[in-house]
Amino acid sequence: xxxGVDYYPEQWxxxxxxxxxxxxxxxxxxxxxxxxxxxxxxEPRDGEFCFEWLxxxxxxxxxxxxxxxMCTPTSCPPLWMYETYPDIAxxxxxxxxxxxxxxxxxxxxxxxxxxxxxxxxxxxxKRYANSRAIVAWQIDNEIExxxxxxxxxxxxxxxxxxxxHDTLENINAAFGNSVWSGEYSDISQIQPPTAYPMAWQxxxxxxxxxxxxxxxxxxFINDMAMIIKCVNQNARVTTNVWFxxxxxxxxxxxxxxxxxxxxxxxxxxxxxxxxxxxxxxFQLDLMRxxxxxxxxxxxxxxxxxxxxxxxxxxxxxxxxxxxxxQAMAHGADTVMHFRxxxxxxxxxxxxxxxxxxxxxxxxRFKEFADLCRTAAKLxxxxxxxxxxxxxxxxSPDNDWAFSIQPQTEGYDYIEQLKLLxxxxxxxxxxxxxxxxxxxxxxxxxxxxxxxxxxxxxxxENIYRYVIKGGTVVxxxxxxxxxxxxxxxMEPLPTVYRELIGAEITEYDPIGTLEQTIEDFSGSxxxxxxxxxxxxxxTARAYAEYKDTFYEGxxxxxxxxxxxxxxxYIGTLCDYKFYDSFxxxxxxxxxxxxxxxxxxxxxxxxxxxxxxxxxxxxxxTEQEVHITxxxxxxxxxxxxxxxxxxxxxxxxxxxxx
Numbered sequence: 001x002x003x004g005v006d007y008y009p010e011q012w013x014x015x016x017x018x019x020x021x022x023x024x025x026x027x028x029x030x031x032x033x034x035x036x037x038x039x040x041x042x043e044p045r046d047g048e049f050c051f052e053w054l055x056x057x058x059x060x061x062x063x064x065x066x067x068x069x070m071c072t073p074t075s076c077p078p079l080w081m082y083e084t085y086p087d088i089a090x091x092x093x094x095x096x097x098x099x100x101x102x103x104x105x106x107x108x109x110x111x112x113x114x115x116x117x118x119x120x121x122x123x124x125x126k127r128y129a130n131s132r133a134i135v136a137w138q139i140d141n142e143i144e145x146x147x148x149x150x151x152x153x154x155x156x157x158x159x160x161x162x163x164x165h166d167t168l169e170n171i172n173a174a175f176g177n178s179v180w181s182g183e184y185s186d187i188s189q190i191q192p193p194t195a196y197p198m199a200w201q202x203x204x205x206x207x208x209x210x211x212x213x214x215x216x217x218x219x220f221i222n223d224m225a226m227i228i229k230c231v232n233q234n235a236r237v238t239t240n241v242w243f244x245x246x247x248x249x250x251x252x253x254x255x256x257x258x259x260x261x262x263x264x265x266x267x268x269x270x271x272x273x274x275x276x277x278x279x280x281x282f283q284l285d286l287m288r289x290x291x292x293x294x295x296x297x298x299x300x301x302x303x304x305x306x307x308x309x310x311x312x313x314x315x316x317x318x319x320x321x322x323x324x325x326q327a328m329a330h331g332a333d334t335v336m337h338f339r340x341x342x343x344x345x346x347x348x349x350x351x352x353x354x355x356x357x358x359x360x361x362x363x364r365f366k367e368f369a370d371l372c373r374t375a376a377k378l379x380x381x382x383x384x385x386x387x388x389x390x391x392x393x394x395s396p397d398n399d400w401a402f403s404i405q406p407q408t409e410g411y412d413y414i415e416q417l418k419l420l421x422x423x424x425x426x427x428x429x430x431x432x433x434x435x436x437x438x439x440x441x442x443x444x445x446x447x448x449x450x451x452x453x454x455x456x457x458x459x460e461n462i463y464r465y466v467i468k469g470g471t472v473v474x475x476x477x478x479x480x481x482x483x484x485x486x487x488x489m490e491p492l493p494t495v496y497r498e499l500i501g502a503e504i505t506e507y508d509p510i511g512t513l514e515q516t517i518e519d520f521s522g523s524x525x526x527x528x529x530x531x532x533x534x535x536x537x538t539a540r541a542y543a544e545y546k547d548t549f550y551e552g553x554x555x556x557x558x559x560x561x562x563x564x565x566x567x568y569i570g571t572l573c574d575y576k577f578y579d580s581f582x583x584x585x586x587x588x589x590x591x592x593x594x595x596x597x598x599x600x601x602x603x604x605x606x607x608x609x610x611x612x613x614x615x616x617x618x619x620t621e622q623e624v625h626i627t628x629x630x631x632x633x634x635x636x637x638x639x640x641x642x643x644x645x646x647x648x649x650x651x652x653x654x655x656x
Contacts, residue, residue: 001328001378003371004031004069005340005354006299009057010041012341017060020340025064028372032061033298033336035124036071036141037103040078043120051127058133067135069298069336070128072224074117075141076103081116088113091150094195102347104141107148108220109156117220121227129232136236138298139224142263143239143253144246145213149192153216158190160212174484175204198404207453207485210400214248222256240298243283243414249396250290251435262287263299263338266323268315270621274599275575277418279619280323281425281602284330286394286433288386294331299338300324303352303364311350318649320364321371322617325651328378329604329615331386335375337368374636381613381635381653384606388430389444389591392421395436397453401485407477408509410529416449416475416572423578427586428594428603440465444589451478451496453485459495466499466564471589474500475569476507476532492532493568500568501539501559504532508550517555517571519543525577531555532570542567543577556581598624601646605656612656618646632656 005024009017024032034057035042043049058068082089082100088110089097098105106113121139128134165171168184177183182202184190193206225237240261241250254260266280287295301323305312315323324335339353354368355361394417402413417433424431424447432443436458440446448462451474466472479493488494492504508531515531518524520542533550534541539559545551557568567585586593594603600620606613613635618624624646631640632654644652 001375001382002030002334003028003324003375004033004067004334004336005029006336006338007032007034007340008037008343009034009053010038011343011345014053014056016341017057021060021064021066024061024066024340027369028376029066029340031067031069031135031334031336032340033069033071033138035073036138037073037076039073039076039120042073042124043078045080046084049123058128058131062133068133069136069138070124070134071138072117072121072124072140074106074121074139074224077106077113077116081113085110085112087150087152090146090148091153092195093147093149093193095149104144104146107150107153108146108216109148109152110150111152114220114223117224118227121224122231125228125231125235129228129235134235136238136258137225137228138261139221139228139237139239139257141240142242142244143217143221143248144244145210145217145248146246147192147209147213154190154192156216157192157209157212158187160215161190161208162187174486175202175208176484176486177202199406203401203404203485206404207397207401210404211249211397213246214252214396217248218252221253225257238296238298247396247399250286251396254290259293260287260290260295261298262295262332264297264323264327265299265301265305266319266326268301268313268319270600270619277415277422277575279326279422279602281326281330281604282418282421282433284327284332285421285431288331289391289394289433289435292432292434292438294333294385296334296336297324297327297332298336300327300335302337302339302354302368303342303356304350305352306350307348314352315364316621316649317363317367318647320367321374322619322649322651324371325374325615326602326617326619328375328381329602329606329617329651331606333382377636378653381606381608384608384613386430386432386604386606388432389442389589390424390429390447391432391434391438391440391443391445392417392447392449393436393451393458394433395451395453395455395458397455398450401453401481402450404485408529409511411509411572413450413452419575419578420447420449420473420582423575423582424586425602425604426579426597426599427583428597429586429591430605437461440470441468443470444591445471445473445585447473448478449473449475453481454479454483454488454495456483462496463499466566467562469563471565471567471585472499473567473569473585476530476571478568496568499559499561499566500557501561501566502534502536502554502557502568504570505535505553506533506550507531508533508548515548515571516546517543517573517577518546519556519577519580523580525580526574527555527571527577528574529572530570534568534570539566539568596627598626600624601626613653614656615651615653616644616646617651618649621648623647628654
């Protein structure tokens with residue numbers, strides 16, 4: 001397992017490069033990432049290239065057997081480019097150019113930006129793509145589905161719509177443009193969403209623009225990757241992502257890339273409220289599920305963060321090591337810490353790295369060094385994978401659509417997925433988070449929350465899975481919209497009505513109000529935000545409402561369909577319900593459960609087919625003790641263990 005750091009030689013005096021490389025090698029650093037913000041150093045003036053400094057930096061690290069992840073610098077065009085070609089600047093939803101001076105303000109479709117981006121990428125590729133020192137390539141940095149509204153993007157959006165819908169009449173029909181006299185009589189009238197709140201605008205238009213913007217980001221990344229691959233087809237190429245304001249479609253983004261990379265910044269403060277989900281296990285499982293393969297963390301928490309907001313608290317003892325190992329437990333084979341040195345200049349000078357401004361090897365450095373020593377012991381798990389019996393379906397379309405039209409106060413798509421994920425992992429289960437169109441046949445249980453936007457392939461996939469004997473769990477706001485983000489004029493949940501064996505006679509968006517449901521065993525739970533009032537046809541009530549005018553109506557149902565079973569959760573509940581529900585689902589489907597885990601302890605298993613390696617991570621601020629079912633060998637400390645004593649944010653890995 002490989003530990004690395006992000007490094008910026010262009011920001012430091014040359015004398016430090018060798019000092020840093022020597023210390024990294026001594027500490028156990030395997031990789032460095034560099035170059036993503038260095039365009040002005042690589043091309044200080046149009047057509048004037050300077051690579052000698054980068055050659056020197058790479059050679060220093062190579063002499064220390066430290067591999068280099070080379071980044072293309074296209075996130076930060078030099079100021080001379082903005083000055084010479086002002087049209088490369090992105091245009092906001094208000095129609096005004098985004099002010100330049102910080103990063104990522106270029107339009108991905110601007111012709112002159114693309115010319116220069118392709119040129120610098122090709123020159124870098126020809127210079128370094130066959131270098132033995134380069135272990136991988138990163139395209140751009142934290143790419144987003146930028147909603148640019150410049151004239152180029154407007155024209156491309158119109159072309160994209162015509163390619164998809166064929167005619168203006170079809171676009172009018174798909175958008176429902178008879179509302180508010182919005183029908184287009186000429187293609188020139190098609191405009192991107194404006195600066196008005198999304199909920200005020202045509203939801204079909206808004207969703208299509210999110211799809212278009214994502215497609216443009218995907219095209220840009222693929223075009224740059226192809227340039228590198230043309231020089232060296234064996235080059236390993238990726239891009240790094242995070243959950244951003246304009247999150248692209250991860251499935252499309254990484255489809256043609258070699259592996260997924262994620263920027264991971266888990267919280268350092270543990271919330272006092274017991275049921276609040278704070279673990280980044282969900283994000284890590286989602287990243288692994290994008291290509292259903294192990295992935296990299298390209299940026300990992302190293303210290304207090306502070307740039308876009310005031311500084312956060314510093315990582316607590318154990319978190320730097322523990323959170324890196326947590327990422328590995330969920331499928332990360334390489335973890336790169338951001339950054340080696342805390343910047344002395346610029347807006348990110350308070351986004352702390354391993355070494356502080358003081359240039360001393362403090363507490364965080366010592367913990368990082370301990371992490372490197374531990375990672376060196378984990379070669380035995382490098383060839384392992386995570387095999388899951390449970391899958392959760394994540395849909396970019398649903399994510400975008402809920403952002404366009406928020407349903408009610410307290411209703412959040414991602415939070416609903418996190419709650420369900422947390423409840424199944426609570427019992428030590430591996431969980432994959434995958435596309436609704438992925439192969440579901442190997443899973444004993446599939447969780448399909450809020451399947452809001454109808455997608456024919458996904459719907460057929462879910463039906464096929466249940467018909468063949470699978471167990472599916474669906475939730476409120478499923479089957480609401482068609483593919484164009486317009487409401488379907490049928491009883492909810494429309495296309496899933498037969499599958500769940502119930503109809504929704506009415507719904508109540510209760511927001512922050514709280515109500516009570518009671519399940520079949522007599523246990524009562526709090527629900528909030530949303531209440532579907534269900535009338536079973538072939539289903540049975542799993543839980544019923546206990547108050548307000550729909551007291552006694554079904555809130556949760558269970559339906560046997562062909563050879564399988566479909567559950568439907570019509571409301572949003574507190575964590576206690578989801579924990580109880582997950583335990584029942586796992587019992588019914590024969591998925592093993594660890595029933596005595598202390599809350600906050602995460603258990604994940606990686607396997608090579610012959611041996612299983614179980615990761616026990618204490619993601620709490622209290623010491624915990626765990627009794628193992630039998631003596632197991634500790635990969636980290638050596639020797640057999642019958643009991644584990646884990647300090648806060650500590651991890652042990654045992655061979656089953």
